[in-house]
Amino acid sequence: MKYWSDIKETLSTNIELASQLLLLTLGVYSFVLAEDNRLSKVLVIFIGLMIWFFFRNKTKHPIIWLMFFSLLVIDLFQSYFWLANHHFLIVLMVLSLIFYSYHKREDFLLKNIQMLLVVVLVSSAFQKLMSSQFMSGEFYYYVFNRGGLFRSFLNFSSESLEIVNSNSESILILQDKDPNSNENIVLKDIVPNLHVISLIFAWVTIVFEFIVAIAILWKPKHRWTHLLLSLMILGILCTRLETGFMALLGICGLFLCGNLKLRLLYVTIVLGCVTMMITKLGFH
Amino acid sequence: MxxxxxxxxxxxxxxxxxxxxxxxxxxxxxxxxxxxxxxxxxxxxxxIHYFYNQIYIPGMSVDSLLKDDPNMKSTLGYLMLMPNKDNLNEAAKLVLRTTKKDSIHIQIWKPTINSENGVHSRALIDEVYMKTSNL
The missing domain is CATH 4.10.810 (Virus Scaffolding Protein; Chain A)
Known part of the structure; x- marks a missing residue:
């Protein structure tokens, strides 16, 4: 039982805990990206580590956060259009933490995180709403038939897996042909009525994203809000192992959440995602 | 205040x-x-992900152009990510310079799908013809 009281004690300081988890995620993410633009990064890492090693207890500046922030900004400048969407989110989360280390106002930090989360979810839902390929269900139809989503579950159905492989093979054969010949192929559905399922799934995705965004905007600390957010994160992880992005959403949830059990759920999700990122079983 | x-x-x-x-x-x-x-x-x-866009150059293998050529990978990659006239022209110039041909025709296609009947085909996004004399 002492373990539970230790866990509860750790979970009670959620801003500190979320900051530590963000630093861990940031470290793993930066390590994975370290090879990109490495010449620009080498000096930043070396000087950052030297300053942190010798002066971390003698300066009021958050050296390690500033070093990671510089690394993220280097990638922004050099590979802006190639970066994953959560790169932009992590840059702004780190910036919030850097500001927090100076102003020390928890309410400002939590407002930053809350609004960032709302902006991300609303934008994601709007982008889907504006995409005719998504709204017609064609996007989901295509990726389902290519095995791009729910891949882990496909392994339990040999028939569906066979169809996915056959579709992928047909697409590869088509790609080898001159596209000007206007040839086409017919994809086989991995399950019956897939076009209807895809359409319903598209609407469910948008409605759920809007509901979570409104809940975070309206009641950022409420238990139900965090139940919905954690459900959304777990749902996305089931469809595809977007572990880097989901770790960040989990950390945002942890910053805002007031319920100890849900904080534990967030910590479990984030650590699971970070583990998947380190082992490269999930996306960084 | x-x-x-x-x-x-x-x-x-x-x-x-x-x-x-x-x-x-x-x-x-x-x-x-x-x-x-x-x-x-x-x-x-x-x-559908831009990775599935297809660059087509009649009479030329894109795979062999990309082999061991980081500059080509970057330019053609950019064309797939942002398939517009400027990037098509950039790609055409680079291919002309690399292959030393007199002229080039580059097309960029995207996959299309009809979820009602499962028909998967390709649609032309844009194309460019360029001669070495235009360089």
């Missing part, structure tokens, strides 16, 4: 940067044909 303004900035300044990034992404999507998957607008999983 000054402190309430700085409090407002500290609360909403950073989320406002996120909104600005999204506006820039939407601008590039609509004017430069940037894939919705990129640019910080959170438009991932809204359309």
């Amino acid at each position: 000054a402190s309430s303004r700085s409090a407002f900035l500290l609360k909403y300044g950073i989320p406002s940067i996120a909104v600005v990034v999204i506006i820039i992404q939407v601008y590039f999507v609509n004017t430069h044909n940037l894939s919705k998957w990129k640019g910080g607008g959170y438009g991932m999983y809204t359309e």
